[in-house]
Amino acid sequence: MSRQDTERLAGIYSSHARGYADSWGPVIRPMGQRLLDALPWDGARRVVDLGTGAGTHLPEIRRRAPGACVVGVDRSPGMLELARRHGVPLLLMDGVELGFRDSSMDVAVMAFVLFHLDDPVLALREVCRVLRPGGVVGTVTWAEDPEIEASRVWEAELDSHGARDPVTPRPRRDEPLNTPEKMVGLFSATRFEPMKVWVERFEHHWELDELSRMHLTFGRSKRSWNRWTRALARSFSGASASGSKVLHLKLSSTVLPSYAAWRVGQPDP
Numbered sequence: 001m002s003r004q005d006t007e008r009l010a011g012i013y014s015s016h017a018r019g020y021a022d023s024w025g026p027v028i029r030p031m032g033q034r035l036l037d038a039l040p041w042d043g044a045r046r047v048v049d050l051g052t053g054a055g056t057h058l059p060e061i062r063r064r065a066p067g068a069c070v071v072g073v074d075r076s077p078g079m080l081e082l083a084r085r086h087g088v089p090l091l092l093m094d095g096v097e098l099g100f101r102d103s104s105m106d107v108a109v110m111a112f113v114l115f116h117l118d119d120p121v122l123a124l125r126e127v128c129r130v131l132r133p134g135g136v137v138g139t140v141t142w143a144e145d146p147e148i149e150a151s152r153v154w155e156a157e158l159d160s161h162g163a164r165d166p167v168t169p170r171p172r173r174d175e176p177l178n179t180p181e182k183m184v185g186l187f188s189a190t191r192f193e194p195m196k197v198w199v200e201r202f203e204h205h206w207e208l209d210e211l212s213r214m215h216l217t218f219g220r221s222k223r224s225w226n227r228w229t230r231a232l233a234r235s236f237s238g239a240s241a242s243g244s245k246v247l248h249l250k251l252s253s254t255v256l257p258s259y260a261a262w263r264v265g266q267p268d269p
């Protein structure tokens with residue numbers, strides 16, 4: 001990803017920071033906890049949460065490593081602004097160019113960030129550099145599109161009312177990382193040694209207002225919404241009021257996060 005792309009992404013996160021924290025925070029917090037459960041915390045003195053965002057996982061990291069210096073790193077000033085409430089040092093820094101000394105960290109957490117990096121191997125090598133020998137990195141990304149039936153209905157309704165988003169959907173960014181085998185392939189190009197790589201199933205029940213907020217804040221659905229004219233909006237609400245599918249949304253979704261915990265190998269003698 002060019003510097004420009006990274007800045008663009010950081011800008012998008014900054015402008016949607018509150019929406020992200022409110023909509024996605026509750027979905028991914030339990031998944032982050034499962035990752036943290038799998039990491040060894042005994043004796044951890046320095047911990048970095050890379051791509052900390054709004055700091056969703058910082059309280060749980062601090063609970064597991066109460067004596068450690070925990071640092072949050074992110075490229076997005078708007079996300080870091082929200083993370084400030086957790087009272088840990090925060091650094092505006094690129095995850096692929098960390099300003100830490102070699103071997104200065106015990107644990108690195110990368111929750112839902114690896115798929116944003118154009119060259120995840122390069123990023124993992126950088127993490128490897130700042131971790132001490134025997135230090136550990138834990139990652140979680142999406143194993144499967146967290147598709148929500150209610151969202152499909154929502155978008156189909158918008159499409160059928162003439163608000164189709166003209167942008168061709170791009171391949172999912174997490175596709176190259178969405179299976180344990182792919183994660184093993186990725187890590188094998190680094191000095192990390194495997195501890196555990198796995199996929200887990202989670203159920204999330206969305207509240208209607210939570211889901212609606214997300215649709216009005218992010219991506220394709222937001223773009224469709226913005227394309228609406230008042231006339232279309234009237235016909236949409238008319239259709240909804242007369243018993244359309246929109247009133248019968250299934251608000252639960254199954255999501256499959258893909259996890260990896262790897263340890264830095266000892267340097268060659």
Ligand SMILES: C[S@@+](CC[C@H](N)C(=O)[O-])C[C@H]1O[C@@H](n2cnc3c(N)ncnc32)[C@H](O)[C@@H]1O
Binds near residue numbers: 025052093
């Ligand atoms: C999906 S959010 C995840 C945030 C947090 N880890 C969580 O689980 O809630 C991805 C975060 O990665 C950050 N990010 C993306 N590319 C980055 C980079 N090159 N360096 C540092 N942070 C980056 C974004 O700004 C965003 O806050």
